[in-house]
Amino acid sequence: MSGNERFLSSRQITLLILGFAIGGGILTLPSLAAEVLGASGWLLVLALGLLYMGSAWIAARLAAKFPEETIIEYSPRLLGKGFGLLFNLVFIVHLFLVIPVNIRILQELVNISLLPGAPVWFVSGSYLLVLAYGATRPVDQIAQVNELLIEIALLIGLFVALTAFQHFEPLHLRPLLSRDQINLDKIEQLIGMTFSFGSIPVVNMVVPYIRQPWQVTKATLKASLVITMVYSFFTATTIGVFGYKETIELSWVALELAKSVNAQAVILERLDLVLIVSWISALFTTGLIACYLVGAALGRLFRVRKEAAFIWGLAPVAYYLSTKLKNYFVWSQASFYVAVLSLVITFLGYPLLYLLSLVKGKHRV
Amino acid sequence: MKRSFRRPRPVAELRKEKERKERTPEQEGQEQGPVLVPDLAANIAYLEARIGSSNDVVFREFVIPLSTPVRAVLVFVDGLVNGNAINEYILLALTTFEGTDAAWARDRRNLAENIKDHVLTINEVSIQTQWTPVITAILSGESALLLEGEDRALICNTRGWERRGIEEPTTESAVRGPRVGFNEVLRSNTAQVRRWIRDPDLRVKGIKLGVRTQTDVALVYLESIANPDLVTEVEARLRKIDIDSVVESAYLQEYIEDRPYSLFPTVQVTERVDRVVAALLEGKVAVLVDNTPFALIMPITFWQLYYSAEDYYHRWPLSILIRMIRFLAFFFSLYLPAIFIALAVHNPELIPFNLAIKIAGTREGTPFPVFLETLFMEIAIEILREASVRLPAPFGQTIGIVGGFILGDTAVRAGLISPIMTIIVALTAISSFTAPSFGVAITMRILRFPLMLIGQIGGLYGLSLATILLLINMAGIRSFGVPFLSPVVPLNLSDLKDFLFVAPRWTMIKRPLLNEPLDVRREGSKANHWWEALFNPPSRRRKGGGQEE
Numbered sequence: 001m002s003g004n005e006r007f008l009s010s011r012q013i014t015l016l017i018l019g020f021a022i023g024g025g026i027l028t029l030p031s032l033a034a035e036v037l038g039a040s041g042w043l044l045v046l047a048l049g050l051l052y053m054g055s056a057w058i059a060a061r062l063a064a065k066f067p068e069e070t071i072i073e074y075s076p077r078l079l080g081k082g083f084g085l086l087f088n089l090v091f092i093v094h095l096f097l098v099i100p101v102n103i104r105i106l107q108e109l110v111n112i113s114l115l116p117g118a119p120v121w122f123v124s125g126s127y128l129l130v131l132a133y134g135a136t137r138p139v140d141q142i143a144q145v146n147e148l149l150i151e152i153a154l155l156i157g158l159f160v161a162l163t164a165f166q167h168f169e170p171l172h173l174r175p176l177l178s179r180d181q182i183n184l185d186k187i188e189q190l191i192g193m194t195f196s197f198g199s200i201p202v203v204n205m206v207v208p209y210i211r212q213p214w215q216v217t218k219a220t221l222k223a224s225l226v227i228t229m230v231y232s233f234f235t236a237t238t239i240g241v242f243g244y245k246e247t248i249e250l251s252w253v254a255l256e257l258a259k260s261v262n263a264q265a266v267i268l269e270r271l272d273l274v275l276i277v278s279w280i281s282a283l284f285t286t287g288l289i290a291c292y293l294v295g296a297a298l299g300r301l302f303r304v305r306k307e308a309a310f311i312w313g314l315a316p317v318a319y320y321l322s323t324k325l326k327n328y329f330v331w332s333q334a335s336f337y338v339a340v341l342s343l344v345i346t347f348l349g350y351p352l353l354y355l356l357s358l359v360k361g362k363h364r365v
Numbered sequence: 366m367k368r369s370f371r372r373p374r375p376v377a378e379l380r381k382e383k384e385r386k387e388r389t390p391e392q393e394g395q396e397q398g399p400v401l402v403p404d405l406a407a408n409i410a411y412l413e414a415r416i417g418s419s420n421d422v423v424f425r426e427f428v429i430p431l432s433t434p435v436r437a438v439l440v441f442v443d444g445l446v447n448g449n450a451i452n453e454y455i456l457l458a459l460t461t462f463e464g465t466d467a468a469w470a471r472d473r474r475n476l477a478e479n480i481k482d483h484v485l486t487i488n489e490v491s492i493q494t495q496w497t498p499v500i501t502a503i504l505s506g507e508s509a510l511l512l513e514g515e516d517r518a519l520i521c522n523t524r525g526w527e528r529r530g531i532e533e534p535t536t537e538s539a540v541r542g543p544r545v546g547f548n549e550v551l552r553s554n555t556a557q558v559r560r561w562i563r564d565p566d567l568r569v570k571g572i573k574l575g576v577r578t579q580t581d582v583a584l585v586y587l588e589s590i591a592n593p594d595l596v597t598e599v600e601a602r603l604r605k606i607d608i609d610s611v612v613e614s615a616y617l618q619e620y621i622e623d624r625p626y627s628l629f630p631t632v633q634v635t636e637r638v639d640r641v642v643a644a645l646l647e648g649k650v651a652v653l654v655d656n657t658p659f660a661l662i663m664p665i666t667f668w669q670l671y672y673s674a675e676d677y678y679h680r681w682p683l684s685i686l687i688r689m690i691r692f693l694a695f696f697f698s699l700y701l702p703a704i705f706i707a708l709a710v711h712n713p714e715l716i717p718f719n720l721a722i723k724i725a726g727t728r729e730g731t732p733f734p735v736f737l738e739t740l741f742m743e744i745a746i747e748i749l750r751e752a753s754v755r756l757p758a759p760f761g762q763t764i765g766i767v768g769g770f771i772l773g774d775t776a777v778r779a780g781l782i783s784p785i786m787t788i789i790v791a792l793t794a795i796s797s798f799t800a801p802s803f804g805v806a807i808t809m810r811i812l813r814f815p816l817m818l819i820g821q822i823g824g825l826y827g828l829s830l831a832t833i834l835l836l837i838n839m840a841g842i843r844s845f846g847v848p849f850l851s852p853v854v855p856l857n858l859s860d861l862k863d864f865l866f867v868a869p870r871w872t873m874i875k876r877p878l879l880n881e882p883l884d885v886r887r888e889g890s891k892a893n894h895w896w897e898a899l900f901n902p903p904s905r906r907r908k909g910g911g912q913e914e
Contacts, residue, residue, distance in 0.1 A: 011855075114826045126827070130833060137840075145837050270715055273825070277829050280829045
């Protein structure tokens with residue numbers, strides 16, 4: 001990679017990590033958190049976020065050690081060819097599975113609000129086409145689109161959350177860590193929550209394009225901190241508005257939060273639709289970055305420059321898988337598997353690779 | 366491991382390069398074209414053969430009264446030259462000068478130089494030995510003086526033709542600001558720029574483009590501010606142009622743009638002198654072309670296409686208001702009909718109840734679906750707009766009134782269209798007129814139609830996707846290396862002070878960083894940051910109450 005191709009600023013890296021993380025997961029995160037820890041669900045989100053920050057630090061340090069390469073290139077050297085290939089395949093499958101889940105969440109959102117009854121081929125198909133087209137663009141172009149879209153989505157999301165504060169009841173957040181409300185045996189929900197946090201792979205894939213690779217750790221930690229704060233604040237607001245019992249019952253709790261806002265959106269009757277329209281961009285950034293990462297990872301794996309061929313080639317597979325996720329329960333199950341893979345990569349893969357890089361660092365890796 | 370591919374070079378290219386290397390310098394010289402000979406009759410015959418069959422080409426033969434008289438001929442094109450300059454500073458000077466017996470007058474070997482140095486009183490004279498530049502000079506309004514026994518021609522600048530005066534620009538009018546626009550004469554235009562910027566670093570580089578038209582093109586920039594890479598790039602792109610003719614600057618624009626297939630212009634077109642001057646002071650480069658008042662400015666961002674020169678002539682609060690209204694109008698001109706269709710067709714529940722009832726009431730009985738109704742109205746507006754532009758001004762206004770008012774009113778009365786549609790279409794049309802750049806206004810007009818169709822098919826969801834697609838496209842555009850959507854993405858905080866908001870002038874201590882100017886700081890400000898300047902306005906400094914910057 002020549003120095004001329006380094007065009008991503010550290011701010012863009014932060015936003016790419018944010019853009020990959022914040023999307024569909026946040027829509028269900030408060031429900032899952034409330035199921036596990038009741039009124040203190042937001043504390044669980046905070047704890048998870050801090051845990052992921054530690055892992056993000058490890059991943060960023062690893063990326064900074066190999067500023068010229070992606071994880072696909074150096075993992076076989078650290079783990080050995082066989083295990084390296086296995087790790088790479090798990091890494092790519094994990095990224096790829098984000099795409100059908102992302103498409104399905106969008107389909108659900110559009111069908112329940114904007115275009116009720118619209119056929120799957122139209123909504124998912126058109127979305128996938130735009131995703132694939134966007135993902136075949138150069139990484140700086142993707143970073144620019146993400147920069148704009150995620151900021152708009154976050155601003156509108158923040159506006160909705162702040163406006164919903166009119167119904168906020170501090171009592172809903174109490175008692176703190178009550179034994180009656182803690183259900184740590186709900187492993188599925190606990191793991192499902194991690195689906196919203198799994199954005200660290202971005203840093204290990206785009207590091208060769210960063211203008212100042214030494215700033216990658218700072219940028220990653222900043223992104224992880226923002227993600228943790230946004231999720232915690234949003235979960236606390238939701239539980240504070242609805243109470244933890246009602247939060248558990250609601251499937252699309254973020255939309256319900258928007259609906260709870262009485263203020264008319266100036267000339268529009270319903271605020272939740274405005275949130276959905278803006279949230280399409282948040283979902284899009286997740287799908288876009290996932291598509292790009294899959295294409296880039298496969299390109300590096302097979303040492304092929306035409307990454308677009310992989311993206312377009314896998315688009316029908318992603319579409320097919322998205323059609324298999326027929327309802328909320330099926331896709332939440334799918335997001336559970338994605339979260340499991342994410343956990344393996346985040347808490348097993350990265351620390352192991354980093355340790356190996358430290359051990360082998362004395363020799364030439 | 367990354368593979369590096371080396372593209373094989375075509376054989377023809379290699380062969381050409383080999384031939385070029387093997388050529389001698391003499392051969393190189395010969396390739397530049399035929400040269401003059403020391404025989405006046407032969408030179409005249411050559412010129413007559415090339416351009417002499419035209420009635421407007423004048424061959425004025427006379428004798429220079431040296432100790433040994435020398436026959437000479439002055440060749441020029443009638444109508445392109447200043448007759449007084451020819452009579453007084455060439456013919457009169459050559460036939461009545463004193464010192465015919467001076468030492469220089471007897472030196473026949475350097476006759477051309479001596480006449481240039483001792484006799485001709487015209488301001489600009491050059492010596493040419495080859496026919497191509499001589500003929501180009503004659504056809505450009507200069508006069509060629511051929512002498513007996515000389516294989517060189519003296520080219521005298523006698524340009525002078527009928528020209529339009531300096532008038533107010535018609536396409537970019539402003540309430541406040543200079544009423545000065547460019548005209549069709551390149552030299553007059555460069556002079557206007559120089560009159561504004563009395564900086565010795567102002568450079569005007571001349572290039573001739575167009576094989577047939579040999580049009581004069583001027584590359585204008587401030588050497589101490591403009592990034593040399595930008596200047597080199599613009600010049601390289603201009604020099605690479607291989608074109609038959611350059612009738613208007615648009616011919617060059619298509620050749621030098623980064624994305625010629627894009628709907629968005631990546632070069633700014635203006636006929637306002639002040640706009641070019643402001644751009645040069647920001648480190649940009651301007652290209653002025655002979656025979657057109659429209660100059661090209663580069664690089665440009667999307668947002669700058671919505672800036673008007675006037676934004677900087679009002680006090681800053683007013684400028685902010687004007688600019689925000691303009692961006693709102695941009696949104697209306699692009700999205701209003703599409704959003705109306707999307708809401709009416711797919712999401713009427715989004716429209717407040719009372720308004721929805723009113724709209725439904727007005728649409729009662731209209732024979733067409735909302736999409737077709739909007740489409741018909743938009744097409745009608747476009748036809749009216751085109752008709753009013755093509756017709757002479759008084760008729761144009763009549764067409765506007767007849768079309769816009771009478772036709773619209775009649776159509777509503779006849780129940781063919783709903784009143785709300787008239788409001789939507791009229792608001793869209795008026796909004797599109799607010800764009801200061803004609804190029805971007807057309808882009809919005811083109812994009813409006815597919816967006817309307819998308820609104821009909823996909824509603825707000827479709828419009829969201831279309832917007833994302835548009836953003837992806839725009840994020841990929843660069844204007845001479847500058848990202849088209851900057852300073853918003855990639856974010857450049859320093860340049861945001863002149864974006865939606867126009868910061869007070871005294872806070873604009875730095876030139877836009879997007880253009881990567883050599884001299885970042887504007888002269889006259891000692892503050893390090895804009896916020897330092899913001900809290901230390903000129904009034905405080907004047908009173909001596911503020912901190913010294």
